[in-house]
Amino acid sequence: MNPNLSDWDDDLLPEPEEAYQDLLRALKRKSGFGLFFVQCTPGEADKFIVKLPQEILQKKIAVLRFVESIDNLYQPVAEFIKDKQIDILLIKGLEYSLYKYEKRKFGEITEGQFSNLTSVPHILNHLNQQRERFRDDFPISFVFLLRSFSINYLIHRAPDFFDWRSGVFELPTTPEVVDEESTRLLDEADYEEYLKLSPEQKIEKVLEIQDLLTEKHQSENLQASLQCELGKLLHSADEFEAAIASYDQALKFQPDYHDAWNNRGNALYNLGRNEEAITSYDQALKFQPDYHLAWFNLGIVLNNLGCFEEAIASYDQALKFQPDYHDAWNNRGIVLRNLRRNEEAIASYDQVLKIKPDYHRAWYNRGYALDDLGRNEEAIASYDQALKFQLDYHRAWNNRGIALYNLGRNEEAIASFDQVLKFQPDDYQAWYNKACCYALQGNIEQALKKLEKAFNLNREECSEWAKSDSSFDGIRQNERFQALIQ
Structure with missing residues (x-):
């Protein structure tokens, strides 16, 4: 089964503006219990919440918002409307109760796919089982503001509740609204923040981007940016193949999109497809020759392939365009040490530490190069600096112990190894x-x-x-x- 919105032969959605007017008329006419389902983006929902009371002055309208998963809707509604006069209750955020049931890989999420669900979301079981209580105890119109995927869930996983619907409507969108929603999402985008998200939060973001990509008013430039952002989000979930597919979609809209080429290279590198990654970085640099991140990433791949001289040249290019790029100085030092050019490696690490004095990895790498030169006392001092900024850095404790051992200071060496085992038993x-x-x-x-x-x-x-x-x-x-x- 692969249901989608067009399957509802008795609820075919009219044009959005017509649907909006139909919704207003239905809400004005309706008295007592009613269920209305409104397909919209979160931004459109917020605008609707503000606009509706101005459109229907004769009725009391309230909003119940959820920002996390719930298993029971009846109780929050009962508490919310107690001692209040409410004719229409707008409910936003029910989708938070659905995300955790999306068990498939993120890259496989498409609207209407439900075959991989292991169980029915608790909230939908609850709605099926409690529908008579909603009808008997709440003589009000419920308006659920939902994304399209959430409505599909209700159709196929809460059919008893959904069958009592008073209507399904789609809020109208304009190019301006779509641009505003897309721009907001892109402004909030941050790969480092994606890494901190829970699986449910990542799925929420994926679905939000996919909703915007299906908007008919979406511009090609924003489609390219959203596809690239979707790729980054999928990358953060280790869905590298799916990420590459998103970057490829972005490049269909914008073939010279250097950021998409660069990120595509990163995903290929994570799959071990180094030669293809190099080709992708080369494309990024073809369109943006001063793109220091692509030069840096190219250096990483070349180093992994054992092409050390080429890797150094690549890091040098990154530093030509971004002289204070401390990660490039650090990686350059690592390659130089691989070539046993330890004095040059130390000079590279010193550049890192001018820019970022508390960068513990550079202090560690510097100590390693000093070890190779037999300068054990200086190496110990460097490891001590690394540990000053990262006390649980067990590799620094281990190498410090080896340097002490080389100096015949075995008691101090044992103490250093004890610190390793404190953090890594x-x-x-x-x-x-x-x-x-x-x-x-x-x-x-x-x-x-x-x-x-x-x-x-x-x-x-x-x-x-x-x-x-x-x-x-x-x-x-x-x-x-x-x-x-x-």
């Missing part, structure tokens, strides 16, 4: 490193105890290390040690 490297320290101190029992713990967490890797590690030369003939490395 199953870090086998820290257990192994502690075993090395105890072995050098001649504490055989503690060395074997920590080594056994490391082996329990990662036998294969720890065994390879221990076979050639000079730290264990003093206990190499020990039976427990021999049993471990066999």
Whole structure:
């Protein structure tokens, strides 16, 4: 089954302006209990809420708004209308009770798809079961302001309640309203905020964008922007294939849309399709040569492919157009260290820290490069700075311990590895490193105890290390040690 609005042969929607006038006439005529379902966007609903009392002066109108999921509508209505004279009750926000039942992948959400639902939303069961109580106890007109997908839910999952409808209406839209709604959504857009949203909130955003994309007054430029935003939202939910499909739609409307090309490259990169990602970034840079984000992302992919010199050149381009882009300086340093050009890497990290002194990862990476140069004291100082700004950064604690171990300061090294294990109790490297320290101190029992713990967490890797590690030369003939490395 794939129902949609056109399936309602007895409720075919007239033109929106005509539907609006029909709604006004119906509400004016209606006395006592009635159910009205109005298809509209949230913005249109807000305008309608303000406008309706001016259109129907002879009736008392109230608004009940929901901003989170509910399982029971009867009780909130009973409490809301108690001791009030109300003829028409507008209800907005019922869709919040439906989002969590959308169990499919976000990229598969299309209007009218209900086959993947595992259960009927509680609120719809409630409406089916309580419809007689609504009729008998509330002699008022209920006007549900809903998106199209919500009305479809009511048709197919609350048919007993919906069948008592007094009418289904669609509020009129204008190009100005569509532009206003679309612009509002785009102004609120923020990928970092998308990452913080719950699955239900992400679904809400997806459906809101999809509603706007179906508007007949939608301009091509805004369609492109909305498709790109939909792609970012899907990307935030790790729906990379669906995100690419949205970016492709954006590029149909606007082939030179450099942001869509760039984000498309990011999704391809996340799928491991590196060559295609590079092609996408190249397209972004073809249309916007100074687009520093595309140069930066291109550098990431090139580095992952082992094309280190090309990656550095790409980061250099990003920095040419955005000199204070600290992430580009940091990544550039990582590539230079991969090439064993540690002095240049340190200089790159120093540039990061001029721009962002509290960037703990740059302090850590700087310490790593100093380690490679054998400058252990300076490396420890760098790790200390990383830990000053991120105390639970277990990698910095581990590398700090290794630098102390290299200096023969085993007690301090053990204390550093203890900090690793405080934050990451199953870090086998820290257990192994502690075993090395105890072995050098001649504490055989503690060395074997920590080594056994490391082996329990990662036998294969720890065994390879221990076979050639000079730290264990003093206990190499020990039976427990021999049993471990066999």
